[in-house]
Amino acid sequence: MTPVLRIKDVAKTFWTPNGGVRALEPISLDIRQGEFISIIGPSGCGKSTLMNIVGGLIEEYEGEVLVDGAAVRGCHKEIGMVFQEESTFPWRTAIDNVAFPLEAAGVPRHERLKRARELLKLVGLDGFEQRFPSELSGGMRQRIAIARTLAFQPRILLMDEPFAALDEQTRLLLGDKVLQIQQELNQTTMLITHNIAEAVQLSDRVLIMTFRPGRILRVVEIDLPRPRSSKLMGGEKFGQYVAAIWEDLRDEASKGLQEMEGARTG
Amino acid sequence: MAVVEQVALRSGVRPAAAPAAFWTVTRLRVAAIVVIFALWEIAGSSGFFYSGVLPSSLLIFKAFVGLLLSASFWFHAGVTGFEVAAAFVIGISTGALTGLILGANRYTGAVFEPFLHYLAPTPKIVFLPILLILFGVGVGSKISLGAISCFFPMALSVAAGVRQVNPVYLRVGRTFNLTRLQTVRMIYLPALIPPIASGLRIGLGISIVGCLMSEIKLSRAGLGFSAMEYYRIFDIPSMLAVLVFIFVCAAAGNVVIDRYVRLPGPQTARA
Numbered sequence: 379m380t381p382v383l384r385i386k387d388v389a390k391t392f393w394t395p396n397g398g399v400r401a402l403e404p405i406s407l408d409i410r411q412g413e414f415i416s417i418i419g420p421s422g423c424g425k426s427t428l429m430n431i432v433g434g435l436i437e438e439y440e441g442e443v444l445v446d447g448a449a450v451r452g453c454h455k456e457i458g459m460v461f462q463e464e465s466t467f468p469w470r471t472a473i474d475n476v477a478f479p480l481e482a483a484g485v486p487r488h489e490r491l492k493r494a495r496e497l498l499k500l501v502g503l504d505g506f507e508q509r510f511p512s513e514l515s516g517g518m519r520q521r522i523a524i525a526r527t528l529a530f531q532p533r534i535l536l537m538d539e540p541f542a543a544l545d546e547q548t549r550l551l552l553g554d555k556v557l558q559i560q561q562e563l564n565q566t567t568m569l570i571t572h573n574i575a576e577a578v579q580l581s582d583r584v585l586i587m588t589f590r591p592g593r594i595l596r597v598v599e600i601d602l603p604r605p606r607s608s609k610l611m612g613g614e615k616f617g618q619y620v621a622a623i624w625e626d627l628r629d630e631a632s633k634g635l636q637e638m639e640g641a642r643t644g
Numbered sequence: 645m646a647v648v649e650q651v652a653l654r655s656g657v658r659p660a661a662a663p664a665a666f667w668t669v670t671r672l673r674v675a676a677i678v679v680i681f682a683l684w685e686i687a688g689s690s691g692f693f694y695s696g697v698l699p700s701s702l703l704i705f706k707a708f709v710g711l712l713l714s715a716s717f718w719f720h721a722g723v724t725g726f727e728v729a730a731a732f733v734i735g736i737s738t739g740a741l742t743g744l745i746l747g748a749n750r751y752t753g754a755v756f757e758p759f760l761h762y763l764a765p766t767p768k769i770v771f772l773p774i775l776l777i778l779f780g781v782g783v784g785s786k787i788s789l790g791a792i793s794c795f796f797p798m799a800l801s802v803a804a805g806v807r808q809v810n811p812v813y814l815r816v817g818r819t820f821n822l823t824r825l826q827t828v829r830m831i832y833l834p835a836l837i838p839p840i841a842s843g844l845r846i847g848l849g850i851s852i853v854g855c856l857m858s859e860i861k862l863s864r865a866g867l868g869f870s871a872m873e874y875y876r877i878f879d880i881p882s883m884l885a886v887l888v889f890i891f892v893c894a895a896a897g898n899v900v901i902d903r904y905v906r907l908p909g910p911q912t913a914r915a
Contacts (some may be wrong), residue, residue: 435815435818453820453821457819463812465812468907469835469907478816482822482826510909
């Protein structure tokens with residue numbers, strides 16, 4: 379079976395006037411339909427670079443990204459992205475935000491609103507259709523952003539630390555929501571995160587990346603039963619996974635920290 | 645206050661404090677107006693000023709009614725209205741276009757924006773002699789001065805607005821495969837409404853100033869000219885009545901801009 383998403387020897391060097399900075403060493407990865415993958419790594423490991431390459435925002439890179447076996451470059455309708463920053467349009471109501479990509483694609487008004495209403499319901503925001511983002515909490519706005527990306531019906535959903543700006547409790551509840559969505563839609567998802575517990579809670583596989591230049595240090599299969607929820611976090615096995623991932627990550631994270639402090643003092 | 649009201653209405657929960665606050669605010673506003681009138685009357689009858697310099701508000705009101713009934717006033721008002729409208733339309737449209745070009749292209753922006761930036765605060769009245777030579781004494785020079793005046797705030801406001809469009813919105817647009825035209829229509833345009841509105845507001849005020857100034861300096865028609873005529877014959881109530889009329893019109897223009905050039909949703913009221 380061809381994987382939905384195949385990342386083949388993807389590497390990236392950023393060129394500056396002072397020479398090149400190797401952000402990513404060649405990375406290869408196959409993702410199955412319906413699989414949930416998390417990429418975890420220290421700041422500056424190139425995980426956002428990888429995501430921007432897969433999402434098509436970076437078009438200059440080595441290697442290939444294939445969706446259903448076909449190479450893609452640039453933004454692609456089969457790949458949807460959710461960003462870390464606040465990205466809902468403040469001038470649109472919740473429902474019009476979600477309908478945005480459908481409007482751009484020329485879907486008739488009645489149909490796109492119907493679809494947007496279903497998606498708002500899916501992310502637990504039914505009843506808030508006519509609210510503007512400024513009237514909603516950060517967690518609700520991020521759910522709108524997720525629904526908006528889902529409205530485009532991407533084969534692959536990419537999320538770049540979508541919960542980073544939220545408080546811990548909201549983050550846990552949103553994690554549950556994401557699990558539920560993924561189960562209902564059998565949505566193939568790639569999540570970038572700093573948060574080990576979040577990665578273990580949500581993923582089938584967790585990819586641990588090294589500090590710059592980023593490469594895959596280890597892939598951890600998370601063998602926990604589905605359907606899952608945040609209740610998982612009390613379990614013994616859960617704790618073992620978190621501890622094991624931290625063991626790997628600690629060295630890399632401290633390298634990153636040293637380099638940053640070195641840059642500051644040097 | 646208006647913000648609280650609006651948010652409360654939208655969310656369907658009206659905080660109990662809102663109506664009370666509304667009445668407090670209204671009362672204070674009315675009180676402020678009453679106090680200003682009282683001070684005016686007291687100052688006028690105090691004898692500290694030449695008699696007639698601060699006529700009582702009743703006299704001004706009478707003069708105002710007289711103006712509204714006179715045909716020559718409406719002629720002057722029409723001249724000024726036409727000038728301001730033409731100046732506004734010309735200045736705003738060229739300003740918006742210039743702002744878009746400066747904002748969209750980093751190099752043109754870097755090259756030309758300093759000029760705009762430093763020219764913007766210079767009083768445009770210094771251009772009047774040149775404009776008089778170019779367009780002659782009459783409507784042309786007055787319109788051009790008004791247009792030049794409101795060109796600058798609009799251009800600067802739009803240029804800054806284009807650059808300040810949140811880059812994440814543009815990334816969202818890219819991931820949804822928006823065409824260039826869709827990006828302009830669905831992202832840039834709504835994101836630019838607040839800077840456009842502020843450009844319009846400042847531009848309106850400043851184009852009125854431009855037109856009136858040139859009317860006062862060298863003109864045979866318009867409200868600025870007519871105010872100066874009343875001043876010359878020392879008909880102070882009529883002069884003040886003209887000023888009140890101008891003030892009311894300018895305020896009304898602002899109200900219209902606030903009312904119609906805005907984004908939907910409560911966030912604009914807060915901005």
